[in-house]
Every structure is written in C-alpha cells, then in structure tokens.
Amino acid sequence: MTVLTKAExxxxxxxxxxxxxxxxxxxxxxxxxxxxxxxxTRLLAELGVTRDGLFDALGAEL
Incomplete structure (x- = not known):
C-alpha cells in the first residue's frame, strides 16, 4: 500500500x-x-494527476 499525506x-x-x-x-x-x-486514483485523475506521474516524480518503479 502506498499512502501519502497531503503534505507529501x-x-x-x-x-x-x-x-x-x-x-x-x-x-x-x-x-x-x-x-x-x-x-x-479516480480523484487524482479528475484533477489531471496520474498515479504513474506521481511514482515517476518519487523516482519509483511500478
């Protein structure tokens, strides 16, 4: 499970x-x-943010 706080x-x-x-x-x-x-994930998509984009910014691989 990958959980981020709002600040993170x-x-x-x-x-x-x-x-x-x-x-x-x-x-x-x-x-x-x-x-x-x-x-x-749906909320992020509605905001124009992708899960993959967040992982890329974190430097992680899926």
Missing part, C-alpha cells in the same frame, strides 16, 4: 507538475491519499 503529495506534485499546479490542487486533496485506492 504536494511536495511530489510540485516536483512533477510545478509549484503553480501543486498550489492549485492543494485545496482539493484529502489529508491522506492511498495510491492503491480506486477512489483516490
């Missing part, structure tokens, strides 16, 4: 998508994001 997610979003994008998403993210959860 915003740090990754800044790195993957830039500071402006991270700032615009900050108010729409939950306090805890489970990247293995279908609901959280």
């Amino acid at each position: 997610a915003l740090k990754v979003l800044r790195r993957a998508y830039g500071p402006d994008r991270a700032k615009s998403l900050a108010g729409r993210l939950p306090d805890r994001i489970d990247l293995d959860s279908d609901a959280d």
Whole structure:
C-alpha cells in the first residue's frame, strides 16, 4: 500500500507538475491519499494527476 499525506503529495506534485499546479490542487486533496485506492486514483485523475506521474516524480518503479 502506498499512502501519502497531503503534505507529501504536494511536495511530489510540485516536483512533477510545478509549484503553480501543486498550489492549485492543494485545496482539493484529502489529508491522506492511498495510491492503491480506486477512489483516490479516480480523484487524482479528475484533477489531471496520474498515479504513474506521481511514482515517476518519487523516482519509483511500478
């Protein structure tokens, strides 16, 4: 299970998508994001964020 806090997610979003994008998403993210959860993955997709993009920014491989 891959879980990020909102602060961790915003740090990754800044790195993957830039500071402006991270700032615009900050108010729409939950306090805890489970990247293995279908609901959280759908939410990210609705916000234009991909799970793969987050993993790439983290330097991880799927």
